[in-house]
Amino acid sequence: MQKAPHTPAETAATEFDPNADRLREECGVFGIFNHPDAAAITALGLHALQHRGQEAAGIVSFDGSRFHSERRLGLVGDAFAKREVIDRLPGTSAIGHVRYSTTGETILRNVQPLFAELNAGGFAIGHNGNLTNGIKLRRDLVREGAMMQSTTDTEVILHLVARSQRNQFVDRFIEGLRQLEGAYAFVGLTNKKLVGARDPLGIRPLVIGKLDGCPILASETCALDIIGATYVRDVENGEVVIFDEDGFQSHKPFPPMAARPCIFEYIYFARPDSIVGGRPVYEVRKAMGAQLAMESPAAADVIVPVPDSGVPAALGFAQESGIPFELGIIRNHYVGRTFIQPTQAIRDQGVRMKHSANRAVVEGKRIVLVDDSIVRGTTSRKIVQMMRDAGAKEVHFRISSPPIKHPDFYGIDTPDADKLLAATHDLESMRQFIGADSLAFLSVDGIYRAMGEPGRDPAKPKYTDHCFTGDYPTPLTDQGMQDPSQKQLSLLAEAI
Amino acid sequence: MQKAPHTPAETAATEFDPNADRLREECGVFGIFNHPDAAAITALGLHALQHRGQEAAGIVSFDGSRFHSERRLGLVGDAFAKREVIDRLPGTSAIGHVRYSTTGETILRNVQPLFAELNAGGFAIGHNGNLTNGIKLRRDLVREGAMMQSTTDTEVILHLVARSQRNQFVDRFIEGLRQLEGAYAFVGLTNKKLVGARDPLGIRPLVIGKLDGCPILASETCALDIIGATYVRDVENGEVVIFDEDGFQSHKPFPPMAARPCIFEYIYFARPDSIVGGRPVYEVRKAMGAQLAMESPAAADVIVPVPDSGVPAALGFAQESGIPFELGIIRNHYVGRTFIQPTQAIRDQGVRMKHSANRAVVEGKRIVLVDDSIVRGTTSRKIVQMMRDAGAKEVHFRISSPPIKHPDFYGIDTPDADKLLAATHDLESMRQFIGADSLAFLSVDGIYRAMGEPGRDPAKPKYTDHCFTGDYPTPLTDQGMQDPSQKQLSLLAEAI
């Protein structure tokens, strides 16, 4: 999916939400074939994938003669928990999509799955990832008379399939895929088939599961667990999988390449109870925390996680260091909209709307704060201040991943490079900005070690890790465009 | 615009709404160029055209760099009276559309104006009328890889323009028009031009007006009156008009033909204060009533109009006959949804929700009920019964237009032929069905006489009048399709 521009509103939100300073996954996908409760199961699967996208959700089902589509802004549980919505999605096959909450082009026509009427029947598709040549392909298609419905890069694949002169759907789909560049995990639905595809490097995840004998595709295993489905295997990098009445087919239309899945699924995106690429995410995160404790120990009284994503790494750090783990920051479970901030003093303490210091743990103590990443650093700074206000004697900040110095173009919403704290500051100036007594990041080799490798092999890195290293694994065609006006996706501004 | 199927819900509504048994116009259009309040004026123009379509409304504006679109289900006054909506439609050019209220495919993606990003810029269009080869064109386009966004026939013209290989917009638009068959009045907006077009026979109306020196296009003159604009002239049949910074151009891309505007604009659709084709609609309707009084007089005490559309004809009938005009039926101005009908007796009297008998006028009297048309006859029957319940001694029913025997395919929502009372009943059995003491329709020659003609010349009929005569003025390509499944417009069912 195409990234939306960063707007002032988003910046404002940063001030009050500690999670606002995390990177954001942009999507999750789910599909099931030949099950009597296809739409209801898809809704549950999307609910389990909600952490991958909170902006909007959609489900398309096929009832044997017509496709049915429900797409809504907001959470899965708001729109798709109701019987009347599920009842409008009849049929035994369905795919679904959740999309990350950004401002900007948050409009219904961009909510996936997208749908096209092909000459041979309908085709719906949902996408997790981002094409690095999406704008170029779009420009070419419009020049040829294609009418775009959305401003997503996902729509490009629909037009490519619609315009293919091949006879078989699979051939048309693969002909389309071959023109794409970048990261993608697709789930698609035709009047006969459930299809899945993962880009040649397998940057974004996609797994195959089974429920009551029916095949499932999902971004993460947690979407299988919620419905009691069993995990079969991961879709491989560069693989196209097809499920239909005749069973299962696997296609490998690309030259063989070593997989390079995105390291951020392990650091932050995937749910801790998911198994990604065969590894339990919770255990990986604990290992990153333990590795960090070895690389950068601190003399302290308590280990305090930044909730919630810092918890596993903090447990790993605590167990490795032997220092007690305590909840020094309490999360408010009732977090809705941003409140009016009556005074400047309260505005300055914005983070307390969502978290508060647990003074009983912090006061008079030397604490190690453990978090999984620093993006802009604005929230980290507020949290350190909150700890000091609550009486912490020393605050040592430990980050269980390396410094983020380069933006992503594969479906992670990163700020521009000049907004990335680590792209513009050295370690000491970062420490000063954050206000900690000490600051340390996990090393790049350290993160590979937590994954069970001896370290990073620059000749054959096993993960997509360009945010730390600048080593982008694919061409970045759209980034090379000279004329920035060519990046404008649409002349149309429409709210709905 | 493509007709939607008749559904049970619509039939149910028929029982309670006397207006439910009228034919329905399917759309109205409006456009203005180069005025600082383009969107607000368009909203007022659409409000004046609301009688042409109550299902949905939309406005597209252009602000010099981007197009802005707001499309909503419901009345213009509900969606477009508010400042915040108008403020989302900046720019000095705008077009708008109102659409008739049907059930079925009432979905946002069908609400006009539709919009396309052409290679050379954006193009928005609104349509009043119906293409008689719209399904065939759609099928051809999909076969060539076009992706349809809506189930309207209007979208076809967008794709034809998008795919044209001509360089100039006007040439591309005309190349598209030449492939169309049927009735249309288009208003379109590009990043440079306001365009209008009327089909070769001028079946649907379109007028040119002027406000503060800025050109306007509108379906009827009442949309000029509401904003104090002046009427310039009608767009001619087969004419394409273009307004841009360089002024005005007129194109006549079709071979010259005599105009045949739709006679129903005079009988029922146009607002009584509009001037259509140079004739005041109110005076034409009075003349129809007077002609009817001459052709089919009745010995009676009072003339009672069926409100509101029967009023001008009833006044003409009363003035011609010398019998007093009285409000024997009172309209309830507060008519919202259909109420729950607690008892069968109340259900049987459904019409009283919206109208009631004025017993003081009716009781003990011989009355002439005057209405403009009979479609299914179900409401006429209830009204006659209501008059009898209120004590009428005799009820003579007079209809100020001929019997409707043939369906329309040019933008009027008629029921199938077997639902048209006059298609399946002779005059006497119609009288019995309705329960009147006498029944008479205006003759076909009579209606031409009310228009100032000596009668209908079958060799050169001056109006589109096939509903009475069966004389369709264009080919009906889509009607000739063998396979009814080919008429299915979309595999997608989507509520929004």
Add this chain to the structure above:
Amino acid sequence: MQKAPHTPAETAATEFDPNADRLREECGVFGIFNHPDAAAITALGLHALQHRGQEAAGIVSFDGSRFHSERRLGLVGDAFAKREVIDRLPGTSAIGHVRYSTTGETILRNVQPLFAELNAGGFAIGHNGNLTNGIKLRRDLVREGAMMQSTTDTEVILHLVARSQRNQFVDRFIEGLRQLEGAYAFVGLTNKKLVGARDPLGIRPLVIGKLDGCPILASETCALDIIGATYVRDVENGEVVIFDEDGFQSHKPFPPMAARPCIFEYIYFARPDSIVGGRPVYEVRKAMGAQLAMESPAAADVIVPVPDSGVPAALGFAQESGIPFELGIIRNHYVGRTFIQPTQAIRDQGVRMKHSANRAVVEGKRIVLVDDSIVRGTTSRKIVQMMRDAGAKEVHFRISSPPIKHPDFYGIDTPDADKLLAATHDLESMRQFIGADSLAFLSVDGIYRAMGEPGRDPAKPKYTDHCFTGDYPTPLTDQGMQDPSQKQLSLLAEAI
């Protein structure tokens, strides 16, 4: 019901709504006892009474053990047409209320019927009228520790009944009524009884009807007609009627007085098809128009009614004068919110949003405009201008009631005296303000003649006519209060 203050918003609306310059009735009431569809029938009855109040509506039903209440802002057809709302109102007895649309205290806690838990059971009540000692009674009750729920004067009667020391409900109710001063038509519901009461002069109307043998109370007969109920008789002035399982009782707790019903029910408030005090309203209005034609004829070409309420009087004027009746003003049936007015010129012509001139009728003609009343005169002025803009040669304005010089305190929403055109201008300066070529009002004796009287007998006037004569029929206790701050009804501002 207590009058709400006039606010700027209301003034603004005046500019665009010709009906904004009419007096407004403030309520309508309905009740039914012992019918299986009590709530659904009450909804229909209220719908027929909608012209008496468009601000809000409410229904209370009793199911044998509990009372159920649904009260909503907006029209009956919006809130009470739906099955799910009616289903929340189970039981065989129900009362309902519609309330006039004002700004100011339009809040849910003021929507009637109001309800109180008495020691002996529940009591719900709806009120049409206004107490002239309501503020004094309220002040006394609060001083004694009563807690007020609303700012309506209706609530006073609930507290008086709650605090009565009598044993029987009827005795408690009558004890309460005896403390009231002013105009009221009440319908009430207890766990055993449907009750009705009309003030000693019978200022506001209330009729008894019957459906399927079940008793009904309603403000007007049109609420009986809509459900096919039969009219039994009017509740008499000063009468209390009780319907319960034991049948019907009538109480006359006040000294006998001659009735003085409000003359405005005939002039404007009642629906034309209602029979009020035994007289058909439509015929009375035609008689007023005919009387006006005799008193103040005009040499003219056409008679044009100001729609819709001027139509019967215009017909009477036309029939008496022999001048043709024509629709010179066309009403737009789709009138919702007030639109944004883009230009000053359009603002100046505000009336055209809701009405437009029918130029074909008006141009070059001498016209007589007939309306039922003039309040502030602002709309009349715009209508005259609209006629002149449409080409009228002469405009003669005729009003089918006398000049309104005095405010009302009995349930009609009149502006303060200094806003009443006739209170501050003589006839000639009114004519100049309105811009007509001539202006005439019906005389006070003339209106009595249209009612079948020889004229007004100042010693024993048969109608409440103080707006014309200044002759108020009851004391005006609240008007005599010295301290205006004592009129503040509540310290609480609450939107819902």
Add this chain to the structure above:
Amino acid sequence: MQKAPHTPAETAATEFDPNADRLREECGVFGIFNHPDAAAITALGLHALQHRGQEAAGIVSFDGSRFHSERRLGLVGDAFAKREVIDRLPGTSAIGHVRYSTTGETILRNVQPLFAELNAGGFAIGHNGNLTNGIKLRRDLVREGAMMQSTTDTEVILHLVARSQRNQFVDRFIEGLRQLEGAYAFVGLTNKKLVGARDPLGIRPLVIGKLDGCPILASETCALDIIGATYVRDVENGEVVIFDEDGFQSHKPFPPMAARPCIFEYIYFARPDSIVGGRPVYEVRKAMGAQLAMESPAAADVIVPVPDSGVPAALGFAQESGIPFELGIIRNHYVGRTFIQPTQAIRDQGVRMKHSANRAVVEGKRIVLVDDSIVRGTTSRKIVQMMRDAGAKEVHFRISSPPIKHPDFYGIDTPDADKLLAATHDLESMRQFIGADSLAFLSVDGIYRAMGEPGRDPAKPKYTDHCFTGDYPTPLTDQGMQDPSQKQLSLLAEAI
């Protein structure tokens, strides 16, 4: 606040929400005096108290001349975060209330603060607690002619104050308090004063804070922390505090008694970062877990908290036992409505909608599950099963409070005694019901020890602990009523 009846809907919800099987606090209160941002600060304070009530929230402000009230169903963050709502609450004093989410009488007229117009001015009040003679007082008041607006017991105090014959507000308020029995923490607002009151035993909490020199009242200190206010002291048991322009007064209208605060504030209700009665709640909970580990150790591999409320006790248990603490259950942060459950198998695993097993932690392990309480036991049973499904070898369930055997009548929503697992089962049958390998509760003496006492002194118990001991600290007048019909609070059923 009066308890609402338990309905089937609530029972259904129990199946899917592990928190559904906890006791529920019924309210939180907040008030501030003389601060320019009174309403905005109150909204933030209520947000911090949201865990005490999620059904509804309300704020009343006083602007020097009028009171303003906004009351809404739903969360504080939904209704009161918006500027337009806060802007409708002008003034420098405000009080607010959050209410627990139950079904049944969830209606707007019950949402607090309630408001009354007294003869001397307005009075708004919010209540945390429950009166044990509320129904009796209500019955007496209605008999005397009082009209009840709500079905809350809170309203009783308003009527008592309204009816008092004393001159000074404080005297009237105290006269009202003296008639009450049970538990209460009140915040009230008059046109001059902010008042607080705590029942003679101090069962429900209430603290005094200060922000920018302005006094604050709040249920918990976390409501002070969120706005950066400082804690001053707790309101004492039986104390009435008054803040006005003249400063501060304290009244002690009751005979001196030893305080007996509710032990459940420490076990479950209060936020872990609050300081209640001078003790940090987080530390108390850890101490309960540690005490439990001493009383009932288990041979296990990991300690797993039932999130989120079991976490502090689990940490205490882990630190005391030396067994590692691990997140064996992952909470889904996106929990909205109850989803449709497509299959019986999924229905049976309902708990997984909100939590899921972290197989990497659990599989093949002996685990100790730590939770804070068991009410009905239905959720505990599902959690044990979820652990076994994830491969746990042994499951030892440890509860950091004693068995709940008796219902509460002081503002905690407990099920009837026959629904309390511990009231109907002995330890072994509870273990079997839950399906654990072992089960242990903290002892009553143990919980006193965790509070720093040597144990419970039956002669002078320091806490309200009747749920464990049956020792109710006040009379239970309403429970003694013979006629259950007398408990019906209202004859009126109204949705809004």
